[in-house]
Amino acid sequence: MTSQTPLPARDLALIAVFAGITAALGLIPPIYLPISPAPITAQSLGPMLAGAILGGRRGGASLVLFMAMVALGLPLLSGGRGGIGVFLSPTVGFLVGFVVCAFAIGWATYRVGAPYSIWKGLVITLLGGLVLMYIFGLTGMMIVAHLSLSQALLAQVMYLPGDLTKAVIAVLVAKGVHTAYPGLLPWHGQVAAAGSETGSLDDSPVDSAPAGDQVR
Amino acid sequence: MAIGINTLGLYQQGSSVLHRVSAWAKLIGLVVLGAASIWLQSRWWLVLAVLGLVVVGYLVAGFPVGLMFKQLRPMIWLLVFIAVMNWWSFDWQRGIAVPGMIATLVAAAGLVTLTTPMSALIDVVVRAVGPLRRFGVDPERVGLTLMLGIRCVPVVAGLASEVREAQIARTATHSFRAFAVPLLVRALRDADAIGDALVARGFDD
Incomplete structure (x- = not known):
């Protein structure tokens, strides 16, 4: 019940800024590597980083916001795509996967807690950012384009080397950010969870309310 | 609300009927088309007929047909792949109908995006989440x-x-x-x- 408290202003700002990060990653021109037949775009780093840095609720929300901005007609998806049409295209499953993946990576990362471990981070990012992403992406292709699983895999397999590379990069970047900007990840164990994702100070003014009446 | 917001997106100014119709009507139309697509898809000539209607829509809105192909260009190879795979697994009719329906929906959604200012779409979102209060x-x-x-x-x-x-x-x-x-x-x-x-x-x- 209490999980649905409105997000405080700082969390809203973090959500909005990370929606901007995912958009900015889409502006980076795709790179061509010999290990991958398909161009590698930086955009899918967005959900991995949003999750690993902001946690499940805020990371997932920032990707929901990003997708809402795309739906409203901002050309933010890599290649300058946007509008409602992208949600009707065969790759819609990956767009849903972006949101789920940010949430899953964030939830698991914050559950493991501080300090951020590269190896645990890599397992989480591969499971959340690759396995989960492909489950959603391939399911979307199978439904929208009436493809069989093997046909959908055939269309997608050339992106695999790039996606593996991105999972590694995302973990290294997340490690760097958590080192340079500590205090985001909750500590489990020694210190009791004082305020993991959101500090709640909402209860205190209730007691002082009658005092306010007396002044008047 | 910032005045410049409508120039950020893909919206293209105009004064056609499609520009003047409310954002709600266009979005509901799109949802109806999406729901009908399951039925439309069973007949390849119906799909092509609806695609023709969307082309007419672009002309009515005062856009060149090239703008419609611009909406589809990023996914053109995927559409070809889907056409070949559906032809191969089923028959040539489905090889036309399935990718044709995807192209129709994406082009129709593009038409809504091109003719609706972003401020109107934000109003729709804010009012649509009202019941979630x-x-x-x-x-x-x-x-x-x-x-x-x-x-x-x-x-x-x-x-x-x-x-x-x-x-x-x-x-x-x-x-x-x-x-x-x-x-x-x-x-x-x-x-x-x-x-x-x-x-x-x-x-x-």
């Missing part, structure tokens, strides 16, 4: 978060080019990590400042 969703907060997110796109893009320039000035490295870590840390600090500014304006009260 009882689940703790505040429509005003949703609207503000959308505006904040849209504002953050040029802010973060500017931040990214600043970090990139600083990186080039120091060393000629192309390391993505040496670019992304300072960018994200600066973005986190910016978010703190934005959060403080919102609190100072009584946002959390």
Whole structure:
């Protein structure tokens, strides 16, 4: 019940800024590597980083916001795509996967807690950012384009080397950010969870309310 | 609401019937088309007929047909792949109907995006989440978060080019990590400042 408290202003700002990060990653021109037949775009780093840095609720929300901005007609998806049409295209499953993946990576990362471990981070990012992403992406292709699983895999397999590379990069970047900007990840164990994702100070003014009446 | 917001997106100004119809009507039309697609897809000639109607829609809106193909261009190879695979697994009729329906829906959705100003779409979102108020969703907060997110796109893009320039000035490295870590840390600090500014304006009260 209490999980649905409105997000405080700082969390809203973090959500909005990370929606901007995912958009900015889409502006980076795709790179061509010999290990991958398909161009590698930086955009899918967005959900991995949003999750690993902001946690499940805020990371997932920032990707929901990003997708809402795309739906409203901002050309933010890599290649300058946007509008409602992208949600009707065969790759819609990956767009849903972006949101789920940010949430899953964030939830698991914050559950493991501080300090951020590269190896645990890599397992989480591969499971959340690759396995989960492909489950959603391939399911979307199978439904929208009436493809069989093997046909959908055939269309997608050339992106695999790039996606593996991105999972590694995302973990290294997340490690760097958590080192340079500590205090985001909750500590489990020694210190009791004082305020993991959101500090709640909402209860205190209730007691002082009658005092306010007396002044008047 | 910022005046310049409608020039950011894919919206193209005009005065056609499609520009004047309400955003709600266009979105409901799109949902109906999406729902009907399951039935339309069973007859390939119906799909082509509806695609023809969408072409007429672009002409009515005063757009060249080329603008419609521009909506489909990023997915053209995927459409060809889907056509071949459906032909191969089923028959040539489905090889036309399935990719044809996808193209029709994407082109129709593109037409809605091109003819509807973003401010009108934001109003739709804010009003559509109204009934969620009882689940703790505040429509005003949703609207503000959308505006904040849209504002953050040029802010973060500017931040990214600043970090990139600083990186080039120091060393000629192309390391993505040496670019992304300072960018994200600066973005986190910016978010703190934005959060403080919102609190100072009584946002959390």
